[in-house]
Amino acid sequence: MTEAVNQPDQPETLVGGEKDLFSKFDSLIQMRTDLLSTGVTDPFGMVMERVVSPTVAICNGRETILLGTYNYMGMTFDPDVIAAGKQALDDFGSGTTGSRVLNGTYAGHKAVEQALCDFYAMDHAMVFSTGYQANLGIISTIAGKGDYIILDIDSHASIWDGCKMGDAEVVPFKHNDIEAMEKRLRRIPEGAGKLVILEGVYSMMGDIAPLKEMIAVAKKYGAMVLVDEAHSMGFIGPNGRGVAEDQGCLDDVDFVIGTFSKSVGTVGGFCVSNHPKFEIMRLVCRPYVFTASLPPSVVATAATSIRKLMDGKAKREHLWENSKVLHKGLTDAGFQLGTESPQSAIIAVIMPDLERGAAMWEALLHEGLYVNLARPPATPANMTLLRCSLCAEHSAEQVQQIIGMFTRAGKAVGILG
Amino acid sequence: MDREETSARIAALIEPFNKKGVAVTDATRFTDDLEFDSLTVMDFVAAIEDEFDIIISMNAQAEIENYGQLVDAVVKLQG
Numbered sequence: 102m103t104e105a106v107n108q109p110d111q112p113e114t115l116v117g118g119e120k121d122l123f124s125k126f127d128s129l130i131q132m133r134t135d136l137l138s139t140g141v142t143d144p145f146g147m148v149m150e151r152v153v154s155p156t157v158a159i160c161n162g163r164e165t166i167l168l169g170t171y172n173y174m175g176m177t178f179d180p181d182v183i184a185a186g187k188q189a190l191d192d193f194g195s196g197t198t199g200s201r202v203l204n205g206t207y208a209g210h211k212a213v214e215q216a217l218c219d220f221y222a223m224d225h226a227m228v229f230s231t232g233y234q235a236n237l238g239i240i241s242t243i244a245g246k247g248d249y250i251i252l253d254i255d256s257h258a259s260i261w262d263g264c265k266m267g268d269a270e271v272v273p274f275k276h277n278d279i280e281a282m283e284k285r286l287r288r289i290p291e292g293a294g295k296l297v298i299l300e301g302v303y304s305m306m307g308d309i310a311p312l313k314e315m316i317a318v319a320k321k322y323g324a325m326v327l328v329d330e331a332h333s334m335g336f337i338g339p340n341g342r343g344v345a346e347d348q349g350c351l352d353d354v355d356f357v358i359g360t361f362s363k364s365v366g367t368v369g370g371f372c373v374s375n376h377p378k379f380e381i382m383r384l385v386c387r388p389y390v391f392t393a394s395l396p397p398s399v400v401a402t403a404a405t406s407i408r409k410l411m412d413g414k415a416k417r418e419h420l421w422e423n424s425k426v427l428h429k430g431l432t433d434a435g436f437q438l439g440t441e442s443p444q445s446a447i448i449a450v451i452m453p454d455l456e457r458g459a460a461m462w463e464a465l466l467h468e469g470l471y472v473n474l475a476r477p478p479a480t481p482a483n484m485t486l487l488r489c490s491l492c493a494e495h496s497a498e499q500v501q502q503i504i505g506m507f508t509r510a511g512k513a514v515g516i517l518g
Numbered sequence: 519m520d521r522e523e524t525s526a527r528i529a530a531l532i533e534p535f536n537k538k539g540v541a542v543t544d545a546t547r548f549t550d551d552l553e554f555d556s557l558t559v560m561d562f563v564a565a566i567e568d569e570f571d572i573i574i575s576m577n578a579q580a581e582i583e584n585y586g587q588l589v590d591a592v593v594k595l596q597g
């Protein structure tokens with residue numbers, strides 16, 4: 102160190118620096134440097150200074166409409182939810198400091214699991230510290246050596262990581278392609294255990310899966326079925342149970358994975374199931390056992406929110422209306438969207454490339470609108486997307502404002518003619 | 519099916535994915551030489567799976583870096 106200071110005439114370290122364990126990130130570092138050198142605000146470094154409501158925050162000193170937070174049902178500021186959290190803080194303290202299987206199961210954890218059983222009308226519910234851990238834990242634990250996991254290629258990172266953590270053979274198929282899925286199921290050796298993993302709503306493009314057909318095929322080949330309904334809970338289906346409920350095939354789903362970090366409006370993850378032996382998971386699932394449980398205030402807010410979502414029919418209808426209006430408005434303005442018709446509360450706006458995507462993202466921020474920038478390699482077909490997620494608390498006026506902001510920004514950046 | 523025939527059939531399948539017309543030998547690497555990205559890999563693997571009616575799991579794919587290893591794997595998977 103001191104040596105370097107004493108040798109000012111030595112050439113500076115070359116770009117990329119000495120080769121070490123971080124060298125594998127050089128191309129990503131370069132990509133970020135290039136992007137930021139164009140002068141755009143870092144799309145992955147935004148700070149919300151104040152949150153006014155589920156749909157408005159102060160970002161960089163500016164009042165900003167939130168259109169990329171997955172806060173679908175706007176429960177984050179619900180007075181009953183907040184009151185339940187405060188009460189739990191007072192009664193049970195700030196944290197459990199323990200695993201669910203040791204000292205980390207409080208009355209509130211049991212209560213939220215009961216709320217989930219009631220919400221889904223299922224026998225068992227197991228709450229994890231995040232949805233990521235729910236996928237990680239359930240998938241890696243139930244599919245073991247010699248078993249086969251058949252999954253959609255566009256699956257969420259937590260599903261892929263769950264596959265990687267386990268010992269099963271992992272076989273992906275083309276997105277939403279029923280025939281490709283069936284071919285792979287057909288080729289699995291006789292007698293091997295099979296787990297098919299699907300999502301209700303795919304969060305990148307906002308499209309839904311043909312679950313009814315796919316689950317029928319999976320069952321024909323004797324596979325168990327896990328469906329991640331992270332982006333549909335509370336919103337899709339007559340009771341908000343998700344896409345499987347909407348398509349009338351929830352009874353054939355063996356495991357539903359969900360999260361508290363979207364419609365429920367807090368943090369946490371879960372798996373619900375009717376499997377008679379499901380409770381054994383609590384002892385064998387490592388991401389459940391070897392981590393601390395959720396704080397009492399979190400499970401209290403989650404339980405209150407879930408119970409309120411059970412009769413959220415009016416909110417669900419307004420959210421659908423918002424999705425339809427925004428989808429039509431953006432299509433009419435000339436934007437290319439991820440789906441031809443609105444299928445969920447996610448609307449993906451396809452950008453021509455990362456540069457213009459980042460410029461558009463920034464132009465929208467200047468207009469006072471926050472959306473999610475999604476870029477390769479996290480996106481299907483290496484697209485750059487501006488992902489919009491609507492909220493039941495967005496007013497009709499806000500949706501019109503949003504369409505105006507998109508149109509102005511699109512023209513300024515040169516994406517719209 | 520012997521190795522030679524398997525190799526010939528895979529060579530035919532690789533054609534549409536070999537955008538740069540790289541001369542393929544057993545040592546040709548999919549990522550480094552043919553510059554396959556993850557999407558191309560998926561389509562290419564699907565084409566081989568359909569041709570030979572086999573499954574090449576991700577676990578098996580992880581062991582395959584070059585063309586020769588792929589041919590060997592397909593020969594083995596056909597049993």
Ligand SMILES: Cc1ncc(COP(=O)(O)O)c(C=O)c1O
Pocket residue numbers: 231232233234236257259300304329331332359360361362368369370
């Ligand atoms: C499909 C899907 N599954 C799981 C998760 C993980 O949820 P959590 O935020 O609770 O970890 C997410 C979102 O982050 C998701 O989009």
